[in-house]
Amino acid sequence: MTQSKILLSRRSLLSAGAAGASSLVLAGCDTFDFLGEGESKTRSVLEKANDLTYRAQRLLIRNGALATEYSETEIRQGQRPNGSTDPQTAEYLALKSNSFADYRLSITGLVERPRSYSLAELRNMPSRTQITRHDCVEGWSCIAKWTGTQLSRVLDEAGVKPNARFVVFHCYDIYDESDPAAYYESCDLIDARHPQTILAYGLNGQSLPVANGAPVRVRIERALGYKQPKYVYTIELADSFSRFGLGKGGYWEDRGYDWYGGI
């Protein structure tokens, strides 16, 4: 092959490559935007992969397998607040003005003995402290020390009925004033009874700050941040989450996130 031929073939190659790359870019432009529509049939097929992930992880990973815990020296910064950081609902503001002295955490739904706890009662129960990594769905992570009451103790005191399948957490915060739906979340009984699942009232050795969910937020250490509701006031045992919010099991799930949230 002569030199000019090589140059020619290189040039045609480059233009062909550029054409190919630009068609790829155009394809990415908005051709697949329909997948963002909740009612898209294709999307509901793709979403089946999330069920598969949930089942596969439950199958592969022991129910009691612990999330990695870190040492004190690995706490190098405060816990980054995200989502709601200062709820403005009247009920919440009233509680906050009184340092949550009137706060009650209710356990309701499919339980033998519905009951409620004051913050002092929760604090007087045996506690668990853990230094764990908070993984946000956005991609960042932050290590912090959480202290709280194991959810399993509270569930045992209330007595979970055999037909209960999910734990639903109701929260005081409204994330978006233009879309006034209260935050809620849910998990299965495996995550609910996991030893590291706590009703956290302490963060890095202090009372849980408002920005991080005061007075009580849930920690489910094997899941992403949106599965760890803040400002929780009611824990409801249910056999399905279809009647809560838009029926997908959580505020962000109702807006397109996967329910499992462990990936």
Place this chain on the structure above:
Amino acid sequence: MSIIRENADSVDAPALGPLIYRQSVVTRITHWTWAVCLFFLLLSGLQIFNAHPTLYVGNESGFGYDNAVLSMRAVDTPQGPEGRTNILGHEFNTTGVFGLSGPADNLKVRGIPSALTIPSYRDLGTGRVVHFFFAWLLVATLLVWLLASFFNGHLRRDIAPTRKDLQNFPRDVADHARFRFHHGRSYNVLQKLAYCSVFFILFPLIIATGLTMSPGFDAGFPWLLELFGGRQSARTLHFLAMFLLVSFFVIHILMVLLAGPFNELRSMITGWYRASPGTPEIEGDKR
């Protein structure tokens, strides 16, 4: 048409080489499935990246200190907003591409431009739905291909480099540098090494680092965090593996175009490949 194309590169060769059956049906189906998977994984992955377009080293993301190795952001300057990309402490103005992009009258703060994400607008939830579906499909296809290629001999015959291949390495590099390609019965050593790197380094790396980002998976397999130096390091390595796979793709396409796109595409669609003149014929070849 094919004859003209093929002869264009070898005017002095009198005859055509034999038509050989080179790609099994499993290889062909898995090849095109991966092509589709990688397209969707890349564009949905960039959507996910845009939710927090900063990469770090270690377990966590430094907000109170700096452990970032790459970041894309927008900053206000006296001249107006600018897109900035920082790589290992070196700052670049990337307005219009990274950090700040879109039509000139409507620039948006976003890491990767909307033309390179699925969906085009910001939608992390949908990006994740698309990403995880194609991640499962990629892994399933990889397992099918590995099993089939082990049993039908494709791995041993075509992918694993032999001692003779490695001895040919310098000559093969020189041939490639001159765009002089020999279309033999088997892959040349550079091809073998490229495919080996994808199957046995990049695919395992991108799958394992992807799983390390799952807090659920980490509880079952905490050694993954040790292996990659923490969840945020795993995220950075996932991004790096993506970059290397995109580089492989670009070279792969260049090589197909240079080596004769008709013949290469035919072999990956029908399985039949026209070898160079002089290639010894064996039973089963066609003319």
